[in-house]
Amino acid sequence: MSDFAKVPAAVIEKVVRMALEEDAPWGDITSQTLIPADATVTAQLVAREPGVLSGADVFAAAMHWTDPAIQTTFHIEDGATFAVGGTLATVHGPARSVLQAERVALNLVQRLSGIATVTAKYVAAAEGTKARIVDTRKTTPGLRLLERYAVRCGGGHNHRTSLSDAVMAKDNHLAILKNSYSGSLTDALIAARAKLPHTVHIEVEVDRMDQIADVLAAGVDTIMLDNFTPAQLREGVALIAGRALVEASGGVTLTSVSAVAATGVDVISVGALTHSVRSLDLGLDIQA
Template sequence: MADCNSDTLTAADALIDLALAEDLQQLGDLTSQATVPADRDASVDVVARESGRLSGVVLMERVYAALCRREGRDEGVVRVAVHVEDGSLLEPGTIVATVTGPIQLLLTGERIALNFLIHLSGIASKTAEFVKRSEGSGAVILDTRKTLPGYRLLHKYAVRCGGGVNHRMGLFDGMLIKDNHLAARGNSSVADAVIAAREFLAAKSLDLPVEVEVDTLEQLRDALAAKPEIVLLDNMKPSQLQAAVALRNDLAPETRLEASGGVNLETISCIAGTGVDRVSIGAITHSAPALDLGYDWPWKK
């Protein structure tokens, strides 16, 4: 199971409160109030409709706890029994969790709980596909900063649920010199930019790795003179990636190489097999389709 740390849960709580405010505003769930007796209880199973990787079930109890607080009810009036942990493989028909309590509350929270579950499970499932297709290469699958505002910690949690590895969380916790930084410097030397970055970090007493993006083998040769911790190889063909690995092995074997750009499920095996250490993929967060999960109500069985 991937670690869902306190920062991630805090970010989730803010999004849950926002979701409840969007759905309920001041009047609440009018349809459920009008059509379902307030004293009627039920149990409903949360079921996978398709194969994939689970992420987000850890949030279900928090959704209903927040809903109960908003409605002035005891948080314990809705109970969530989790049967399958985040990070687990799912098959159609897998019962992920069972939710028990007043039907009005169960109905009110249904869409919000499922929105988190299908979105995060979609990211975990897409990540798992990339991980599977890169097996045996030694390359790890990384995410990027291409995430929705407010969702970054949850998206990166979902990536971990799928077997991927997190890149930097933001601009504050990593040094990545990109092509625009190099162009803005007006200096063609990649090595000089790496040296400048190291000097800045030393002055700030920050112990962070320096990563730099290159587009050509000539830039890579220049960068390796400064021995950055990581070089990002942007949009290189597999033959170029293989040449880059050979050049790295010769000049700075301690530097890790990261491939990015043009990576999809058809190309990942070839890219990962070139000998690079890492492959970063924005699509696992910004383009992952939702995984189909739903509530199986007892009266529909």
């Protein structure tokens, strides 16, 4: 069994129902016109390229909420790798219903598997270091919980889920603070801490080395080094010296992630895991 938390069924149902209504608001007139009402089919979800599976429950839900008579059986679990030509699942049920559900089911499992596959590549590139690969809030509106689940399927970790989860002062926050607060950045952060429950995590983004000392003096939990070079990251890690978690962020790619991980940072956040990922090529092949 997979050891990462699943997405609640109610969340999956909400996303799937919305997608199904969008795709067939008044039914699938092509299938209703051409396909006999009593026809049944068996179809297989087949991999056109290698990858990591994510979205089995979502795919099955798209079939089920189109027609409960459709039976979907997955042959591997989320988080498992597969090769070209691998049969990931078998679907059996009324032909009209399977055809109506096909595009929504594929769109979702293809995107989530694409995220899981890319994440696994980043995780592999950082292997042997202490760095965690994490996602960001650069997700598809309405799909955040599913896309973050896909990151976990690929071996990655999640950053804060929403603006409500943690204090994260970024460059725009600091720019406004500088113009509206008469005290020092250290004093402002200490005052912010005093307003919060002790359980709330505080992270601050810096884009220059000379900002680190003031942030450290406030006793924050994480310092994000934004768009630092590997050499600068090493210097920042040495300066922080374990007094806060160190996150590297900004333009990290598969080409650069190994060098970033080797600098000793604790966390590497990668927006590309979700904001520009390519959907994996999976197909639903109906047996003739």
